[in-house]
Every structure is written in C-alpha cells, then in structure tokens.
Amino acid sequence: MQSLLQWWQSLHEAAAWEWISDVVTLTGISAIAWTVWHVLVGRLKALAEKTITRWDDILWPAIDTPLSVLIWLWPASHSLEIVIDNTLGNVSLSWLTLVQDLVVIWVIIWVLLRLVNSGEQVMIEASKRDHTTINTLGNVLRALFVCAGALSLLKSLGVSVSGLLTVGGVGGLIVGFAAKDLLSNFFGGVMIYFDRPFKVGDWVRSPDRNIEGTVEKIGIRMTVLRTFDLRPLYVPNSVFSNVVVENPSRMLNRRIYETIGLRYQDADKMSAVIDDVYAMLEAHPDIETRQTLIVNFNSFGPHSLDFFIYTFTKTVNWQRYHRVKQDVLLQVIGIIHQHGADIALPTRTLHMDSSLMAQGADAMVPPPEAQAR
Known part of the structure; x- marks a missing residue:
C-alpha cells in the first residue's frame, strides 16, 4: 500500500497535472462544436421541411445523430491519448489510432444505413413503386454497405483483404456448383426486380406452363401466386427466365x-x-x-x-x-x-322435286286387278 502511494506521489510530481487543461479544452471544444452542430441541423431541418421534395428531409436526420456521436468521440480519443501518455509513460498508443479509424468507418456505415432506411420509408409512403421491390433494394444496399464496412474494418485491423477475397472467390465457386439451383433462383429474382415484368397484385400467366394467378409475393428464391380458385402457387424465380410471361393486368x-x-x-x-x-x-x-x-x-x-x-x-x-x-x-x-330479322338456329332444309313426288304417288296406287280382288 505504501509503495502504491509513493508511485502516485511521484506521478503527480512528474506530470504536474498540466495535461488536465488540455483535456478540459478538448472537452469544451466538443461541447461548443456539438452545440453549433445541433443548432445548424435544426435550421437545416426547418428549411428542408419547406421544400417540395422529400429527399432533403431524410438527409439531415440521417447524419444528425452519427455526427453528434463523432463530435464527442473524436476529441475524447485524443483526450484519452493525453491521459495515457501523461499517466502511464512510454506506452504504445498505436491501438488508439486503430480505434479512431474504426470509429470513423463505423460512423460512415451508420450514416449510409440510416439514409437507406429513411429513403426506403419515403418511397413506400409515396406508393409509387411496389413495396416488395423497395424492401428488396433496401436489403441489397444495406448488405453492400455492411460488407464494404466489414472489409474496411478488416483492412484497418491488418487482415489481408485480397487474400480473403481470393479464398472467398474459391469458396463461392464451390458453393456455386453445389447450389446452382438456389443461385439461379436468386438471380432470377434479381432479374424480376430489374426487368419488372410484373409486380405484387398483377395477374400473370404463362402460355408455356400451367401458371396463372395473382402475384402475392416476390421473394429472393420464389414467387407466390394465388390462382383463381384461391390455391397458392409457388414458382421458383428461375422459371420466369425460361418461359414467356403474359401480364394481362397491364393491358x-x-x-x-x-x-x-x-x-x-x-x-x-x-x-x-x-x-x-x-x-x-x-x-x-x-x-x-x-x-x-x-x-x-x-x-x-x-x-x-x-x-x-x-x-x-x-x-x-x-x-x-x-x-x-x-x-x-x-x-x-x-x-x-x-329490322324484322332474327338470329339463325342450326336448321336443315329439305328440298324435294315435285315430279319425283308425283311419280312416287303414282307408284303407290294399286293396279285395277288388285283393286278388283
């Protein structure tokens, strides 16, 4: 216990606590920057609400919270660096630089995901497009941003991204051969979303197959139809890549x-x-x-x-x-x-020659001898 007190006293005498003013200054700068940012964003949101377009309404709410967090975390990381450097002495702080990079990457991905969520909600409320398509595109964008963020994080951690992609490519090739039907259905669904031959609620039929009904759901692997006798029909998406699809709903x-x-x-x-x-x-x-x-x-x-x-x-x-x-x-x-006319019925008219009818009548009269008898 005595040795611990001596260490603390020596540390106090060596550092002279001059670094406290630096930490307080950084904290004050963070508070001022956060206040200015909060007021600025409030004004920008008010201006965005007065415009006709809705896309500027989703921009500022999407970046407000992530940048507010960054305003506090970035100076805090430098304050932590000052504290560690002045209290623990010669300690490697390379990990702190790594943490700062990870925080920046995380904030960027956070902003992008919030933008996708807000944009998806705006498009659904506008009701100009199919909800299934909007949700699917939103999921695809979220997956792309998360994958990009994960690769950036791995690169910051020193992991070889090129080697990882090579291994992933070989693994993807193996998986592709093993699950070619699943992949064909997936890409068939992607082509439905891009080509848009039909949407949820459309009546579709295929002259090539016994497929006809109303589209209830367009999934990643299959499309669900409801036939006219109210039976569900599950069609793999790859089928629509190989057959003619007729959409009577768009006539x-x-x-x-x-x-x-x-x-x-x-x-x-x-x-x-x-x-x-x-x-x-x-x-x-x-x-x-x-x-x-x-x-x-x-x-x-x-x-x-x-x-x-x-x-x-x-x-x-x-x-x-x-x-x-x-x-x-x-x-x-x-x-x-x-007009005194009428619709014809399936009838048949028989025409007979009058001379033949007379001959036939004569032939039926018996001779005089037969009459005498």
Whole structure:
C-alpha cells in the first residue's frame, strides 16, 4: 500500500497535472462544436421541411445523430491519448489510432444505413413503386454497405483483404456448383426486380406452363401466386427466365370479338343491321373508338349468314368488361329484331322435286286387278 502511494506521489510530481487543461479544452471544444452542430441541423431541418421534395428531409436526420456521436468521440480519443501518455509513460498508443479509424468507418456505415432506411420509408409512403421491390433494394444496399464496412474494418485491423477475397472467390465457386439451383433462383429474382415484368397484385400467366394467378409475393428464391380458385402457387424465380410471361393486368383495353349469324331469309336486311350495330358501338360510352372497331359480313355459314364484331372496351376490369359486353350483345339482339330479322338456329332444309313426288304417288296406287280382288 505504501509503495502504491509513493508511485502516485511521484506521478503527480512528474506530470504536474498540466495535461488536465488540455483535456478540459478538448472537452469544451466538443461541447461548443456539438452545440453549433445541433443548432445548424435544426435550421437545416426547418428549411428542408419547406421544400417540395422529400429527399432533403431524410438527409439531415440521417447524419444528425452519427455526427453528434463523432463530435464527442473524436476529441475524447485524443483526450484519452493525453491521459495515457501523461499517466502511464512510454506506452504504445498505436491501438488508439486503430480505434479512431474504426470509429470513423463505423460512423460512415451508420450514416449510409440510416439514409437507406429513411429513403426506403419515403418511397413506400409515396406508393409509387411496389413495396416488395423497395424492401428488396433496401436489403441489397444495406448488405453492400455492411460488407464494404466489414472489409474496411478488416483492412484497418491488418487482415489481408485480397487474400480473403481470393479464398472467398474459391469458396463461392464451390458453393456455386453445389447450389446452382438456389443461385439461379436468386438471380432470377434479381432479374424480376430489374426487368419488372410484373409486380405484387398483377395477374400473370404463362402460355408455356400451367401458371396463372395473382402475384402475392416476390421473394429472393420464389414467387407466390394465388390462382383463381384461391390455391397458392409457388414458382421458383428461375422459371420466369425460361418461359414467356403474359401480364394481362397491364393491358390497355379488353377485346370483344363475337360472330353473329342471321337467317338466310334475312339476307336483304344484313347491310342495315351492320350499319346500325356499327353506329351503336361508335356511340357506346364504354367502347374505346380510338382502337380498332370493325363490324362486317364475314361468311356464308352452313345455316346462317355470319357477321362479326371486333372492338375494345375502355375498362380492363374483368367484371366491368363482362357487363359492357353483355350490354353490347343485348343491343345487337335489339337491332336485329328492329329490322324484322332474327338470329339463325342450326336448321336443315329439305328440298324435294315435285315430279319425283308425283311419280312416287303414282307408284303407290294399286293396279285395277288388285283393286278388283
């Protein structure tokens, strides 16, 4: 105990506690810098709230806390260096420089991650893009920043990053061969996010495969569809790289294509019926007249004179489309009946020669001898 007191007294006499003023000065500078930074950020946030864009609103909140922490930690590290140098004497302080580098790297990664989180939230609130895509891009950016930060930290610690990348490359090649299906599904998902052939909520189908339904989720490995009989359908993402995908949800209009047959005895009324049907479609409020609109006599059927209707509706909603189509067909029936015509039924007409019928009737009359008997 006596030796400890003697050591403390000798230390006090040697250092003369002159370094205390340096520590207090650095602490005071930190406090002043933090106060100025806090006031400056408050003003900048107020100015950002007055602008139309939302991206400046996420910048200052993202860097506020990390830089505030850095303002305190950086001078504190120098204060710690002064304290150790004046109390412990000749002690290596290289580790303190390493800690300072690690703090800077950590703060930079912290700022980047906060920026990604804030930007992701802004894009989701704007509802301009698919939430699944936004979350996935956010996860990818976070993973990239964390990996970059980890490599920087390892390099600061003296670990050979090039050797690590070489080992990782060989290991990645081995893993790639072992899990090629998993990787193909992953990159298939990445291509879906970049090409955007569909998004959550779209109705998609593939003419090449028995795939049809509404997209519920786009995952890293597979996409979940809900079929029209409400069964879940799990499709690996790699499938979409090898098949044709049709997205009816992005159609501009829906098509009405119907063939209607009149009776042969209504041939003289065909032209008037076609003209009135065409005029009806042009005046119909739910028919898109800027698209192709055709009403023409088409063919001589086995039991009818056929004309066809080729037009498009303004709506793409499935239920609304069928209501519009029903209204159009009912009006076509009304036009046909207005002209005294009718829709043909599958019938067959038998024509018989009158001379043959007379010969047949004579053949059925018995001779006089047969009549006498």
